[in-house]
């Protein structure tokens with residue numbers, strides 16, 4: 001299915017989130033929501049959505065933060081989740097209780113025709129790092145905000161500050177070829193890791209009062225369910241799953257065994273807590 005308006009340079013990301021990777025993400029929806037609950041908690045706190053407000057949730061995925069926001073802005077307010085992935089949005093529509101003031105639209109945030117001046121808050125949990133031309137994307141999203149509106153989003157800091165992702169990947173690399181190098185600014189999970197770049201993008205898109213708050217997290221990749229669950233998280237989605245994809249079965253097995261042994265060193269009862277690091281980025285639309 002084609003999107004009405006997109007930035008052609010986002011084509012690879014749009015294909016990625018609508019293909020097998022998108023399917024893998026949707027299969028892990030419940031686990032991801034538990035894993036990333038600490039991010040939702042701190043981001044929702046900083047976003048401080050109030051009753052009656054109108055909110056855009058960008059790259060909303062299956063909509064768990066859109067639903068949380070809708071509970072905060074009801075009654076009188078409304079949340080619109082925008083995402084390029086039909087797979088993610090199908091799950092979002094299934095999960096949304098009919099009484100909540102939330103809707104979902106399929107669109108590329110870079111080119112989507114936001115209703116001008118509609119929103120009081122632009123929000124995203126890990127949904128804004130995948131744009132080929134982020135200045136253009138944020139300039140377009142700003143069109144959907146009223147004057148004085150707030151921005152609050154979460155993005156990952158650099159890989160070495162995120163052992164919950166890096167440790168399994170390094171173990172996988174003992175057995176399978178490394179993923180192609182990506183430049184720090186290429187669209188992807190870590191493209192907003194550099195504070196100066198984020199400030200530059202938001203400033204050039206016309207936002208003011210840009211602040212980046214470093215937040216350290218402890219993410220239990222076992223979700224309280226033991227070592228097998230931790231391994232499933234590690235290989236389920238993200239860079240480690242991409243590194244293992246299409247590799248011969250014996251290499252996948254050897255990599256999974258190494259990952260399991262490395263994670264066992266961090267096991268505490270049924271938990272495997274590992275460090276994660278994000279920025280909470282806030283700004284205003286002048």
Ligand SMILES: C[S@@+](CC[C@H](N)C(=O)[O-])C[C@H]1O[C@@H](n2cnc3c(N)ncnc32)[C@H](O)[C@@H]1O
Nearest residue numbers: 017059060061083084085108109125126127130
């Ligand atoms: C890492 S997921 C985060 C999903 C969700 N916000 C969450 O926290 O569970 C990134 C999301 O961004 C979406 N996305 C990627 N590029 C996009 C674009 N150009 N416009 C809108 N959404 C996009 C993907 O489809 C995906 O659902």
